[in-house]
């Protein structure tokens with residue numbers, strides 16, 4: 150890692166561009182004061198230790214102690230604008246990291262060291278890496294690189310989002326960088342009074358535009374509220390003091406109200422066997438100020454100055470998520486047995502937590518004094534997540550999707566909506582996942598997206614910091630392809646749900662539709678006939694047939710030909726039985742008169758042009774084909790994969806013409822199959838029976854021989870309706886015992902028709 154260039158931006162050289170509070174002038178300080186300060190420094194350091202202790206293991210406390218001593222030495226002699234020794238700043242940042250964010254030893258060490266590389270010329274990032282390891286160095290480097298003063302203030306919403314984006318991009322390798330940066334900013338805000346007024350406003354604005362929203366996205370509720378309150382304090386001191394004073398004045402009355410409200414609940418909750426904490430939770434000064442501004446009401450008319458919070462004080466196992474939810478609802482029912490709830494203000498964020506991880510159950514109830522009161526119900530774990538956000542997830546490390554979010558194993562990508570809202574998705578997530586994360590309606594109507602203003606397809610994989618705008622369309626709807634694009638379980642289950650529902654609807658519609666057509670053709674609509682029709686069409690299930698009908702793929706004409714086929718079937722029964730016996734006989738193919746009159750093919754966009762099917766490859770309806778102009782026999786239709794195609798294309802390209810199949814006719818196509826297998830008694834009979842009796846396919850010619858080595862080889866000419874029909878037959882034949890190989894029979898010898 151290279152040393153950053155931030156060193157050039159020393160406070161002395163760019164005093165207006167920084168919020169650092171370093172004072173370098175020589176100040177004479179008495180011995181007395183110095184020893185008092187030393188005691189205070191040690192005192193402050195002890196606080197950090199105490200806050201960190203519950204989470205420390207192994208060498209952790211050694212690492213913190215070493216970082217403290219290193220920073221103490223490095224910042225020796227430096228003072229802040231306020232006059233106090235500089236080391237208080239990193240210690241207090243470390244305390245926020247340890248106490249308010251409950252982070253690990255690496256973060257605490259990095260917090261203690263966060264300013265040394267930037268402020269001490271003789272210390273480089275390599276020194277930090279050598280002394281404290283890669284992770285601490287990465288965080289220190291990240292914190293140093295994020296210079297908030299690079300970002301202008303008073304930006305439009307989208308520019309803010311852009312800033313966020315850059316910021317996260319710069320640090321995304323380790324989220325702890327952001328936490329330490331936020332802690333640094335929080336402490337600077339707490340000590341902002343020693344700066345001049347202009348700087349105060351600048352830093353405060355930056356805080357409200359960049360850092361408070363960032364804390365919010367990360368779910369650091371406490372940090373966010375404090376940053377907001379401090380912002381107000383420096384941009385509108387009068388409003389801040391005003392609200393703070395009024396809150397103070399009304400505190401006693403409010404406490405009384407809260408106590409009266411809580412009292413009956415306490416008893417009932419205790420009876421229910423729950424161990425709970427219940428208290429009034431004041432709203433922040435900043436949010437009260439906002440309410441006064443936006444609703445244009447005076448302080449006395451703001452009723453929700455606080456919410457009642459009920460915390461179920463119980464440790465649940467990881468696999469007891471449902472139990473937690475259940476318990477919250479039991480508490481809810483006790484609350485609403487006591488006070489009447491407002492059904493329109495019930496919010497459940499447990500099944501589906503908010504994007505920043507917040508989980509809680511909120512209701513608003515009517516107090517005895519006729520005042521609506523918000524009640525927040527949650528478990529201890531949920532409360533810690535609500536207060537600490539993602540930081541708390543470190544504590545509940547093994548829990549679900551937040552597990553182990555560190556540099557080594559980051560399992561999520563962080564992306565943004567056009568308005569700058571942070572969305573986290575599993576790594577590998579695509580545009581589709583994002584759309585469903587926003588809202589399932591948006592997912593279901595998703596057409597594509599703009600990522601960082603560029604158009605991208607649905608399957609586009611998102612990267613950290615991408616800003617994603619989903620494009621929707623009324624016509625858009627999920628298809629099977631979407632299942633390949635979606636990576637997250639949420640999107641996949643929603644898409645599947647949609648496709649299942651859609652298929653059900655189509656099947657229902659198709660069934661009704663087909664029943665109508667059967668009635669019209671005077672066919673019985675019962676299950677045996679339906680199954681016969683299914684076999685005739687060669688589908689796996691009757692539902693598949695209905696589905697095709699629902700898609701409009703089955704016409705009345707199709708049903709009519711099925712009827713004719715049934716009629717014919719009976720008449721031909723006798724003949725077929727006879728044929729079955731003639732197994733080892735060569736039957737000359739019927740002259741394929743029909744084919745030359747066929748109207749199944751369109752040549753070069755024209756109908757009615759004469760053609761015939763080439764004998765080398767025997768195309769059937771559905772094969773990819775082309776026309777070849779012969780000298781004496783007009784146009785011959787060959788399959789694209791005809792063994793002679795390469796030769797024709799290579800040598801007679803100018804005689805090749807395009808050909809496509811028309812809408813399906815009631816025509817049958819003659820084609821040849823080759824079967825190879827081990828000879829056994831009855832195999833020839835089984836083959837012909839399968840073809841003529843089971844598949845109801847007419848045999849036009851048959852030639853079966855057995856070699857010396859007992860290999861049986863048969864060439865059979867059959868009439869099929871189309872390629873599906875043919876493939877169905879091949880499949881069936883393969884299942885006969887002894888049969889080894891079944892293919893279409895094509896030949897290069899019959900490469901006749903060139904000159905007629």
Ligand code: MN
Nearest residue numbers: 238263264333
């Ligand atoms: Mn700092």
